[in-house]
Amino acid sequence: MTVLHHLFEPGFFGSGPVHTALLVSAVAALVAGPLGVFTVLRGQSFAGEALGDIGTTGGSGAYLVGVGPLWGFLVINVAAVALMELIGVQRRRGRDLATGIVLGSGLGLAALFLYLVSTHQSATGAAVTVLFGSLFTVSSATSPLAIAVAGVVLGLLALVGRPLLLASANPELATARGIPVRLVGFVFLLALSLAVALCALTIGSILSTALLIGPAASSLRISRRPLRAIAAAAGLGVAAAWIGVLLAYDSYAWPPRHQGWPVSFFVVALVLVIYLGCGVARRPSRSPR
Amino acid sequence: MFSSFMVNAWIVGTIVAVVAGAVGFFVVTRGSSFAAHALPNGSFAGAAGAVLIGISTLIGLVVCSLLGALGIALLGRRGRPDVATALVLALMLALGSLFLSFSSQYAPAVYSLLFGEILGIGSGELAPTAGLAAASLIGLAVLYRPLMLSSVLSEVAQARGIRDFPIELGFLVVVALAAAMTIPVVGTLLVFTLMIGAPAAARSVTDTPGRAMTLSVAIAVGTVWAAIALSYDTNYPVGFFVGTISAACYLLGRLAAGVRRRPVHTPPSVPAAAART
Numbered sequence: 001m002t003v004l005h006h007l008f009e010p011g012f013f014g015s016g017p018v019h020t021a022l023l024v025s026a027v028a029a030l031v032a033g034p035l036g037v038f039t040v041l042r043g044q045s046f047a048g049e050a051l052g053d054i055g056t057t058g059g060s061g062a063y064l065v066g067v068g069p070l071w072g073f074l075v076i077n078v079a080a081v082a083l084m085e086l087i088g089v090q091r092r093r094g095r096d097l098a099t100g101i102v103l104g105s106g107l108g109l110a111a112l113f114l115y116l117v118s119t120h121q122s123a124t125g126a127a128v129t130v131l132f133g134s135l136f137t138v139s140s141a142t143s144p145l146a147i148a149v150a151g152v153v154l155g156l157l158a159l160v161g162r163p164l165l166l167a168s169a170n171p172e173l174a175t176a177r178g179i180p181v182r183l184v185g186f187v188f189l190l191a192l193s194l195a196v197a198l199c200a201l202t203i204g205s206i207l208s209t210a211l212l213i214g215p216a217a218s219s220l221r222i223s224r225r226p227l228r229a230i231a232a233a234a235g236l237g238v239a240a241a242w243i244g245v246l247l248a249y250d251s252y253a254w255p256p257r258h259q260g261w262p263v264s265f266f267v268v269a270l271v272l273v274i275y276l277g278c279g280v281a282r283r284p285s286r287s288p289r
Numbered sequence: 290m291f292s293s294f295m296v297n298a299w300i301v302g303t304i305v306a307v308v309a310g311a312v313g314f315f316v317v318t319r320g321s322s323f324a325a326h327a328l329p330n331g332s333f334a335g336a337a338g339a340v341l342i343g344i345s346t347l348i349g350l351v352v353c354s355l356l357g358a359l360g361i362a363l364l365g366r367r368g369r370p371d372v373a374t375a376l377v378l379a380l381m382l383a384l385g386s387l388f389l390s391f392s393s394q395y396a397p398a399v400y401s402l403l404f405g406e407i408l409g410i411g412s413g414e415l416a417p418t419a420g421l422a423a424a425s426l427i428g429l430a431v432l433y434r435p436l437m438l439s440s441v442l443s444e445v446a447q448a449r450g451i452r453d454f455p456i457e458l459g460f461l462v463v464v465a466l467a468a469a470m471t472i473p474v475v476g477t478l479l480v481f482t483l484m485i486g487a488p489a490a491a492r493s494v495t496d497t498p499g500r501a502m503t504l505s506v507a508i509a510v511g512t513v514w515a516a517i518a519l520s521y522d523t524n525y526p527v528g529f530f531v532g533t534i535s536a537a538c539y540l541l542g543r544l545a546a547g548v549r550r551r552p553v554h555t556p557p558s559v560p561a562a563a564a565r566t
Contacts, residue, residue, distance in 0.1 A: 045374070046322065046323040049326070108530070217369070261387050272376060
């Protein structure tokens with residue numbers, strides 16, 4: 001019993017912010033897992049990372065006009081995806097470049113927005129909140145919106161899932177079968193942008209990649225079958241997020257400042273541990289090449 | 290605009306632009322935009338850690354970005370390179386946010402690390418910046434031939450006995466040095482945008498490596514100069530102007546390339562277009 005007491009600091013289950021944090025992070029991780037598997041399979045980690053970073057622009061813009069950060073993330077990410085598609089993400093070679101250009105100009109805008117926020121509204125914490133997230137301050141009114149967005153993402157994925165899998169594994173075969181590869185890719189990027197917005201709300205815009213890529217890459221290390229990998233990714237993501245929330249709550253009693261370590265740090269650290277662990281778990285079963 | 294405290298900004302801005310333009314040419318040619326984005330962004334952890342234990346920021350940045358380069362190269366060897374880059378970046382950023390929460394210097398420090406404060410450069414920062422710039426340019430010169438071969442024709446490079454891993458690691462170290470040098474003075478954003486925008490614009494205009502590299506340096510220097518001038522006039526952050534001008538340069542380059550190519554290949558046949566990409 002005392003062990004449990006040490007594991008869950010008093011008040012963990014009764015706290016309102018913790019409930020919201022658990023709910024929102026679980027929703028984000030459940031969505032990020034399946035999307036992440038496709039992102040890794042398609043080699044579009046950079047797009048996911050860029051969307052997260054560009055979310056900074058949306059988050060700071062939202063501070064500027066005074067709406068919830070999730071709205072800012074959503075609007076800017078959809079705009080960025082449309083722009084990337086326009087410049088030419090469909091070619092494998094030019095894709096990273098298009099992503100980089102969009103990312104660069106987006107970050108330029110973010111610099112301007114954050115500058116305006118800090119000079120006009122003297123909200124100095126805004127930069128840290130937007131960049132690194134603060135799960136415990138997410139208002140409970142955000143959760144219905146987060147769940148709705150998650151529903152849309154999973155719906156989109158269900159719609160294009162099978163053709164997307166084929167188009168990711170073998171574009172030529174998919175084209176021959178009459179699958180509109182480019183359209184499917186665009187729908188996927190759209191779903192990805194929404195999922196990244198959810199992750200950004202949870203662990204901050206520049207760390208959202210970890211939740212998207214980490215669990216998915218881990219699950220692909222232990223399973224080659226798409227459905228199983230998707231389920232494993234979602235499970236690992238939720239585990240990392242929840243343990244992260246728990247540790248962050250406990251860390252209020254830890255040195256050096258007795259005011260809590262950031263949630264995002266725990267989530268990212270756990271994700272990395274899981275990734276390395278899955279690599280070790282796989283090694284014995286792999287046939288020598 | 291050219292008063293005494295601005296002179297440092299002009300000098301450092303020019304050094305940064307020259308290095309970013311030269312290194313960036315290879316970043317674009319090798320298609321390693323992601324690593325070029327991850328190293329400057331991630332080495333922010335080094336700066337935050339250095340503030341925490343009270344050593345020079347620059348040392349923290351150099352150590353951290355070199356470790357990042359090593360991590361990306363090693364993890365990318367087995368497994369997917371982009372996944373390795375993403376995870377290394379996330380780890381470094383998470384450490385940065387942890388260090389930041391330990392120290393009491395909050396938002397202003399983050400902001401200036403990420404977006405830079407080129408207008409507040411002291412003359413004490415000139416020498417280390419120039420030294421690191423020289424180191425990364427020398428590294429680039431040493432690597433030039435094998436790097437070019439392995440970037441453009443990796444099969445031929447392998448057949449010639451040039452191994453991928455040392456070249457990749459060496460290149461990442463050069464990028465890391467370039468990143469570490471720029472962060473304290475101009476922020477992570479500026480160097481990444483310059484490394485991508487200027488060379489991409491240059492490459493869409495010319496295909497000759499030497500000419501493209503020269504043009505890329507020229508565009509980068511022009512972008513930085515224009516950005517500093519505009520920032521001085523309007524008081525808006527330099528990063529905003531650099532981002533916008535770089536994107537505009539790239540778009541202009543693409544348009545120019547489109548205009549230039551159209552009369553040559555009429556009509557552009559599908560196999561030729563595929564072979565070019």
